[in-house]
Structures are given as C-alpha cells and as structure tokens.
Amino acid sequence: MNSPIFSLQEDLEALAELLSNPDAARQVGTYLQRIQTAPSRDQLGKWLEQVTGYVQALHDVNMLNEEQSILLRELVTRALMRNALK
Structure with a gap:
C-alpha cells in the first residue's frame, strides 16, 4: 500500500494555520480524524454530515x-481518500 501524499498530521498543521480559532481547528481536526478512520459507510456519512454542518x-x-471554506473542503477530501486507502 502506498502512503498518502498528505498525512493527517500535515493536514492538522495546515488546519491550525487556516483557522485562527484553536477550538474550531481542534473540532475540525477531530472530524478529519474520524472521517479517516470511519469503520463503515454509515459512520463515514455521519461524520461527513457533521463536518459539513460545522464548516x-x-x-x-x-x-x-x-x-478558507474551499481549503477545508480539500482537507475533508484528503481524509476521505485516506479512508479509502485503509
């Protein structure tokens, strides 16, 4: 299995720079992690709905x-791609 071009850690660092509010960055980071590790399509859908609503x-x-909204969508897309690779 190839490693993804962008790791979760890199995306969390980008997120911290993107959002000036640390609480918002932490919350979106939690969503990214949950999207990446979602065990089922149902769970994945749940986390996608939640992050979309939060953004x-x-x-x-x-x-x-x-x-910033566009860049956040890109980070969510990367988390989805990492989920597909697991």
Missing part, C-alpha cells in the same frame, strides 16, 4: 471566508 456554521458566523 457551514463557521462560515455563517463569519469565522471563515470563501477561500
């Missing part, structure tokens, strides 16, 4: 701009 809420309260 939308951050955007709604002006804690994220459009560019």
Whole structure:
C-alpha cells in the first residue's frame, strides 16, 4: 500500500494555520480524524454530515471566508481518500 501524499498530521498543521480559532481547528481536526478512520459507510456519512454542518456554521458566523471554506473542503477530501486507502 502506498502512503498518502498528505498525512493527517500535515493536514492538522495546515488546519491550525487556516483557522485562527484553536477550538474550531481542534473540532475540525477531530472530524478529519474520524472521517479517516470511519469503520463503515454509515459512520463515514455521519461524520461527513457533521463536518459539513460545522464548516457551514463557521462560515455563517463569519469565522471563515470563501477561500478558507474551499481549503477545508480539500482537507475533508484528503481524509476521505485516506479512508479509502485503509
């Protein structure tokens, strides 16, 4: 099995730089980890719904701009790809 181009650790570091609020960065990081390790499609769907809602809420309260939202979606996509590789 090939190792992914972007590790969870690298994505968590990028997340800390992307979000100025440490609590929000920690919460999204938890979602990324859970997405990556989800044992079933049902669990994966649950975590995807939760992170999507959380990111939308951050955007709604002006804690994220459009560019940050796009970058967060990229981090979620990477977590999904790592899940598929496990």
